[in-house]
Amino acid sequence: MYKYILKRLVLLIPVIIGVSLLVFSIMDIAEGDPVYQIVSETASEEVIEATREAYGLNDPFLVRYARYMINLCKGSMGTSYITKQDVFKTYMELLPNTVKLSLLAVVIAIIVSIPLGINAAIHQNTWADTGSMFTSLLFVSMPQFWLGLLLMLAFALKLGWFPSGGNEDGLKSLILPAFTVGIGLAALMTRTTRSSMLETIRQDYITTAKAKGVSNKNAIYHHAFKNALIPIVTVGGMQLAQVLGGSVLAETVFSYPGVGRLIVQSIERRDIPMVTGALILTTIIVSVVNLATDIVYAFIDPRIKSQYARK
């Protein structure tokens, strides 16, 4: 098991190299000269040239990339062109906000979707099933920014229960963005729970359990649900990784200071060190969450655990 985890972590290195190279090339190809974000557009030719030289922007692509990677190995992700702040520090300041938002969104999604999905599966082809499937289709298809705006309109502007943006009010300012993200996640998770449960409640071991005298409820919640968990955890893990990488739309709509908004803003400003650094850190977070998901599998399903042991 530990060997497996170690192996997965080592595999992160080529992934980071790939991601950084990709980000570097895209930023290089993309239009817009970063130097104009550093100096004013009316600056003289000499100033621009001097700035280019100072930031090493005149060097060939590979030289710049190599220099970045060497610094990365030394533990430095550079400083932002715009704010002159350390990239790592900036990211880490915003990360807790995103983590809070993501966890709350996923918790909301789990609380809503699992009972709903199980209920839909047990009462397949009844109004309860059709109703929850229709609702989840509706929310899966609904654009996140629009849902965010609707929630903001209702609960911030009309009712005034929650602030319409920022993060000054602690948990209160988290609620609306978390629901905006969470409801979208819940929709997909409900469908996954339903289909996975539909498969397991028909298995022979459920009949065996009932023939043993296990109550219907227990057969569903213990025997069937535990077996239905793998696809649910897969989807949940993927979704958590996705929102940890930044819920750009929700963060933008609610002007919530998270990493998603940071990345988008940095791209707009051609802040190459900030974009590259933030994406590398996001890559690491996504990979670690995926690894954690895989480890959770082993605790759910002993067959997977014995597979890991063999690797």
Add this chain to the structure above:
Amino acid sequence: MNKEEHKTSDVEEILNIKDLVVDYETEDGIIHAVNGVSLTLGKERTLGLVGETGAGKTTTALSVLNLIPNPPGVIKNGEILLNGKDVLKMTEKELEAMRGSDVAMIFQDPMTALNPVDTVGQQIAETILLHNEGISKKEAMKRAGEMLEVVGIPASRASEYPHQFSGGMKQRVVIAIGLSCNPKLLIADEPTTALDVTIQAQILDIMQNLKKQYQTSMIMITHDLGIVAKVCDEVAVMYAGRIVEYGSLRDIFKRTKHPYTEGLFDSLPNIKERSARLNPIPGLVPDPTVVQPGCAFAPRCRYATEACKMAVPELRCMGNGHYVACSAYDDPNFKIRKGEKVDG
């Protein structure tokens, strides 16, 4: 029907099924799985329920536990008296108390009958915990280990998961679960069909020994006449949801009356005449969604007359607890030609 006379004389009766009718209501029509089955089973007796796939054997068995999947299954009619109490009228609580404790079931496919995410020990202990009030988890696990020993698996393997066992071992675990609460009736639904022949014999031996040891009655569902000959006292032959012949093992094997039963025997390979072609019963099992006015076997029966297609034959007594549902016996001189070559 003549269920009262079915009683196996002086033996105490544990199960009495009266005129059971079970339908599966699907989108493609109503499947008439069981059409009026009546059966009795005496204490410590073994009844063989024989027939082709789709004859309604498993449905009959699941009805005894009131475990017909609903939807689509609906028990339309009948009584299932277990020690005199109607299973079909029990509350959910009474059913849960009965299942696993009074009646246990062994399923056909051991590969899928065990929950893959619980240890086998947990799965045996679960039954013990459910039916023994006040027992501690630890004590239940200890008894689960003992049950494993009973079926020939070291107790130390109780902490292993089903995927770590072979098919035969899994079926032993299923048997251990079934017997863990000392049931009065054990229903074995083709317990050896999914296993290798060598393992089949082992499993049957285990089941027979334990049945004796625990003084359990048993319903053995199978389509294997060899198994019937080995373990059963009485045999009920089912065809298209009805019992077509019922009697003691000797009656069925030596004094076969029903043309379908005859067909089952004739389709067995004959060791004395290995070059001969097998004699399968011609035709197919009738479509269970179509209600037929006459004998369901008539289209495949070599003795069938026009009269057979008119009315469903009732079970009639051929003496000494041997029943057959065939209108050919309206003619007192009728005899089946068991073992003879089919014309053509």
